[in-house]
Amino acid sequence: PGVDLILPDFSSIRDRLDDVVGVVLTHGHEDHIGAVPFLLREKEDIPLIGSKLTLALVEAKLQEHRIRPYALEVKEGDRERIGPFDCEFVAVNHSIPD
Numbered sequence: 526p527g528v529d530l531i532l533p534d535f536s537s538i539r540d541r542l543d544d545v546v547g548v549v550l551t552h553g554h555e556d557h558i559g560a561v562p563f564l565l566r567e568k569e570d571i572p573l574i575g576s577k578l579t580l581a582l583v584e585a586k587l588q589e590h591r592i593r594p595y596a597l598e599v600k601e602g603d604r605e606r607i608g609p610f611d612c613e614f615v616a617v618n619h620s621i622p623d
Contacts, residue, residue, distance in 0.1 A: 533560040535567050542568040546608035547597075550575035552621050553582035562590040572597055574607065576614075578621070 538545075548564070548571055550557055561583050565571060573583060574597045587594055599605060601616040 533563045535564060539567060542571075545571050547572040547574050549607065549612065550579045550583060552576075552619055553579040554621060558583040558586060561594075562587055562592055565592050565594060566590070570595065574599060574605065574612075576600070 535542075545568065548561070550561070550573060553575075558579070561573065565587070569592065572595045573580065575583070577598055577600075580596045580598055584594065584596065597605065599614045601614055603614045605612050605614075
């Protein structure tokens, strides 16, 4: 009975959070977005980058935690510079309809 909850431990990166320039969310499965609310509690201004569906899923989760993220929506073929990385976003087959 009750609720099982696994809380992520960010202690290994806590002193380097100022180096985090964004989090690229590849898709909306729980193993990819589940820790985002806890990360943003540590540093609220980390931008989230993802597709429309992925960002909608993570934003719904963040509403439960009363967190309003800065989000950058990307589409297939978009290119963005994220910190030192030049990213090109491509569509792949996976078990989520995005």
